[in-house]
Amino acid sequence: MEKKWLAKKAIPAAESSLMASKSILKQYYLDGIAVKATTLRSSIMDEVNKDADTPLKDLLPEIDSVLNYAEKLEAGQEIASLERVLASLDTCIKIQDATLSYTSDKLESDVSFDIGSYELSERGISALDESFLRKILSDKEGYKDQYPDSVITVRIKVVGYTDQVGFKNRKLIAELTRGAEDEVPGDKLGRRQFLNQRLSELRAKAISQYLRQRILSSERGGSQVNVEEDVVGKGETMPPGIIPSNYTNDPQRRVCKIYSTISYMAK
Structure with missing residues (x-):
């Protein structure tokens, strides 16, 4: 009861x-x-x-x-x-x-790449190291110390832009169209836009791959760091924040924008 x-x-x-x-x-x-x-x-x-x-x-x-x-x-x-x-x-x-941990920067293509090239110049590498990479590596080490039992992921996003100038360098044209010859438009405007789109993608990719290699090479032994890449080419599109001008070769449009964030996940 x-x-x-x-x-x-x-x-x-x-x-x-x-x-x-x-x-x-x-x-x-x-x-x-x-x-x-x-x-x-x-x-x-x-x-x-x-x-x-x-x-x-x-x-x-x-x-x-x-x-x-x-x-x-x-x-x-x-x-x-x-x-x-x-x-x-x-x-x-x-x-x-x-x-x-968010980091953003903008590289001027005239400084970062030689004319008619999508390979990083020495000045471009120095600019990346000084203005961007140093902070990423510092943040990465800070996260490893703060979350020792987690996998750290560095996410890199690079967005490439070009001006509206056509191409005369035959070697560069051949490189930009390699493997995509059937996709090149027949008209002059379409051809120029296609080539600038490819150039913006390859320049963005060059920056992303360099950053990835440097981040991973800074790790020793059993690495707990991953790098994810997001490469975007926007060709002749006007970059955000740039006031449109009538100059087809406006250097403000020849840029690569770079971003990074860092996250962690328990092993």
Whole structure:
């Protein structure tokens, strides 16, 4: 009899405790995680509005997932669970780390490549080493120290642009069309745009491969670092933030934009 009485008392108490726990989780999600996600989204959108090429925009769907869950919690359409709270918190922390390690730069093709070439010049290599690579390597080592049991991933994105000038160098034309001879348009404008598109891709690729090689060569023994590359050629497209001019050979258009972020994952 006494056991039944205790059970009647214990069950409501347990239910009340569970409801209180869920209420605390919900409030923590709304007041802590959702606020953090909102702040992160705002800072990322600032970067996206300044530069449409930024890879930070790829983080927006994850942030929106956190915020959508917060909206459903507030509307009573979802019940807070510890698993979801921890997962969302982890998402926010990783996104914040990615924004803190975010690096961007712009290389002028006239400095970084010799005329009629898509191989990095000595000046281009020096510019990469000084203005970009040094910070990536420093951030990478910092992440390895902070997350010793994780695999560190450095993501490199390079976007290449060209001017609107045609090609006279037969050797370069042959190199740009090699393996794609059947794809070259027959008209003069289409041919020029095709060649500039290929040139922008190959210059972006040259930068990305150099950075990848330098990052991996800085590792010793059992490496815990991966490098992911995203190479984009935009040819004669006007780079974001550049005021259009009537000059077909405007040097402001001959650029390669470079970005990097760093993330980690438990082994």
